[in-house]
Amino acid sequence: MRILEPATPGQFEQYYRLRYQTLRQPWGQPEGSERADDDATAIHAMLVSDAGEALGVCRLHLSAPQEGQLRFMGIRSDQQGKRLGDLLLQYMEARARALGAERITLQARENAVNFYRRNGYETVEKTHLLFGTIQHYLMAKRL
Numbered sequence: 001m002r003i004l005e006p007a008t009p010g011q012f013e014q015y016y017r018l019r020y021q022t023l024r025q026p027w028g029q030p031e032g033s034e035r036a037d038d039d040a041t042a043i044h045a046m047l048v049s050d051a052g053e054a055l056g057v058c059r060l061h062l063s064a065p066q067e068g069q070l071r072f073m074g075i076r077s078d079q080q081g082k083r084l085g086d087l088l089l090q091y092m093e094a095r096a097r098a099l100g101a102e103r104i105t106l107q108a109r110e111n112a113v114n115f116y117r118r119n120g121y122e123t124v125e126k127t128h129l130l131f132g133t134i135q136h137y138l139m140a141k142r143l
Contacts, residue, residue, distance in 0.1 A: 001047065001048070001049055001050060001055070001084075001087075002047075002048060003045050003046070003047050003048075003087065003088065003091045004045070004046055004048060005043065005044055005045055005046075006044050006046055011046065012044075014046065014048075014053075014054040015044055015046045015054060015057055016034055016035065017054070018046070018054040018055075018056070018057050018074060018076060019034040019057050019072050019074055020033075020034040021074075021076070021077075022057070022074030022075065022076065022077065023072060023074045027130075027131045027133070027134070029131065034072070036059075036071070036072070038061060039059070041061065042059045042060060042061040042071075043059070043060040043061070043092070043095055044057070044058075044059050045057070045058050045059070045060070045088055045091055045092055045095075047075075047084055047087060047088055054076070055075065055076050055079045055084055056073075056074065056075040056076065056079070056084050056085060056087075056088050057072060057073070057074050057088075058070060058071075058072065058073040058074075058088045058089070058091075058092055059071045059072045059073075060092045060095055060096055062096075062099060062101065063105070065100065066100060066101055066102045066103065067101055067102070067103045067104070067105065068092075068096035068099070068101040068103070068104045068105075069104070069105050069106060070089075070092055070104060070105075070106040071106065071107070073085065073088065073089075073106070073112075075088075085115060086119060089119050092104075093141075093143060096143060097143050101143055102142065102143055103140060103141065103142055103143060104121075104140065104141050104143060105124075105138060105139065105140045106121070106138075106139050106140075107127060107128075107136045107137070107138060107139075108121075108136060108137050108139050109130070109134050109135070109136060110134065110135040110136070110137065113137055113139070116139050117139075119141075120141050121139040121140060121141045122139060122140060122141065123137050123138070123139050124137075124138040124139060124140050125137065125138050
């Protein structure tokens, strides 16, 4: 198992497919909704198995000179509960530190709040409902 930053068309295809399957498809959202306008300026990470299968994805964007924002964190459904998300978080936090970030923020879905708390993030405030049903919370961590 390893973490890579997608660089080839095939790697990006796997990355976006898993992003769609974990974060959009279960709520009936159309393909393409897993992409964001600022993806080209973000750092993407994908956890892959020894066989090269995508197991998890995450994205880091510097939202301010000393602040990173994590988005689109997803772990393949049959791989959840194995602490693979911890590996992606550690990788992205190290990347953010290397870029000068002192803080990371994210919008956590309600069912992921405890995962982020376990990894040192604090809840700042209750924010928005995604797709009218998924409550989100702004969370932050000092690096």
